[in-house]
Amino acid sequence: MPIVQLAGILLFQNKSSKDKYFVNIIRTDRIRSFVLRAGRTTGGQQRAIDELGPQFLIPFQESVLDLQQVFSGSSHPKILEIGFGMGETTAKIAALRSDDDFLAIEVHPPGVGALLKLIGENHLTNLRLIRHDAVEVLEKMIAPNSLDGIHIYFADPWHKKRHHKRRLIQAEFIKLLVSRLKPGAYLHLATDWHNYAEQMLLVLNAESNLENTSTEKMSIETFSAADVASDLELAKESFKEFKPTLEQLDAKHPGYVERPAYRPTTKFENRGIKLGHGVWDLVYKKK
Numbered sequence: 001m002p003i004v005q006l007a008g009i010l011l012f013q014n015k016s017s018k019d020k021y022f023v024n025i026i027r028t029d030r031i032r033s034f035v036l037r038a039g040r041t042t043g044g045q046q047r048a049i050d051e052l053g054p055q056f057l058i059p060f061q062e063s064v065l066d067l068q069q070v071f072s073g074s075s076h077p078k079i080l081e082i083g084f085g086m087g088e089t090t091a092k093i094a095a096l097r098s099d100d101d102f103l104a105i106e107v108h109p110p111g112v113g114a115l116l117k118l119i120g121e122n123h124l125t126n127l128r129l130i131r132h133d134a135v136e137v138l139e140k141m142i143a144p145n146s147l148d149g150i151h152i153y154f155a156d157p158w159h160k161k162r163h164h165k166r167r168l169i170q171a172e173f174i175k176l177l178v179s180r181l182k183p184g185a186y187l188h189l190a191t192d193w194h195n196y197a198e199q200m201l202l203v204l205n206a207e208s209n210l211e212n213t214s215t216e217k218m219s220i221e222t223f224s225a226a227d228v229a230s231d232l233e234l235a236k237e238s239f240k241e242f243k244p245t246l247e248q249l250d251a252k253h254p255g256y257v258e259r260p261a262y263r264p265t266t267k268f269e270n271r272g273i274k275l276g277h278g279v280w281d282l283v284y285k286k287k
């Protein structure tokens, strides 16, 4: 729960911690892609925050980070992850790809504690965390043309139509991501929600500075003419939500890729696959 609410700002403090890293200001004057769930940080997670936070948790700041300095002078490629959840995938990838450095962002405090615990248990040195809204982190802390890759796995799908405006993958956000990637750097997304996969495909394929690495051609199946934006919506200055065009619904599109070997499958994903549900991976390169 917020401890202070000012116009357009929420100030949070993790109840079980007086740790300065967990005092957090989040802007509310725009639609956010997350809801801060009440969730208890366990004793083990809290210990990890207290013991490892000072070394691995980077406080939010309003100025650009020196990424090399953040990783103790390492000049290895820098990969950003948005929304790591409880961090199991993040820790596995960081262990597997020890020649890359990973900066991972999440808003949910127990997730931050859980990943710090994994960092300690697995002696990972190439991972740093930020507990803040990734949109603001990208805007304020990440320099243009500085990242070698971005991972976004199972972003909240916001199933209901009236919530689609909360989906992270919208044209404006992708422009921000692309501006932070170096030329030739990659963007990797995965989702288990077909309609969101198709939204990702259409938004990313429409971004002129990205190239889809897929060789397959897809038709759109989960959007229909009823989802196309009305003239009234398009006329609104504030209208930013993704809606397909009729041309997009009729065309074939560069599509998905096989799951890259470095992305492990999660328990949740394996259960879904057994039930016949799909998972879609998308990989793009910045031109």
Ligand SMILES: C[S@@+](CC[C@H](N)C(=O)[O-])C[C@H]1O[C@@H](n2cnc3c(N)ncnc32)[C@H](O)[C@@H]1O
Residues within 6 Å of the ligand: 033, 034, 082, 083, 084, 085, 086, 089, 105, 106, 107, 108, 111, 132, 133, 134, 135, 152, 153, 154, 155, 156, 157, 168, 266
């Ligand atoms: C459905 S979970 C997926 C977690 C994880 N990537 C996985 O594959 O299990 C999406 C996560 O993204 C986080 N998230 C959503 N929007 C975010 C944002 N703008 N900044 C940081 N984290 C965000 C949520 O808190 C949530 O933990």
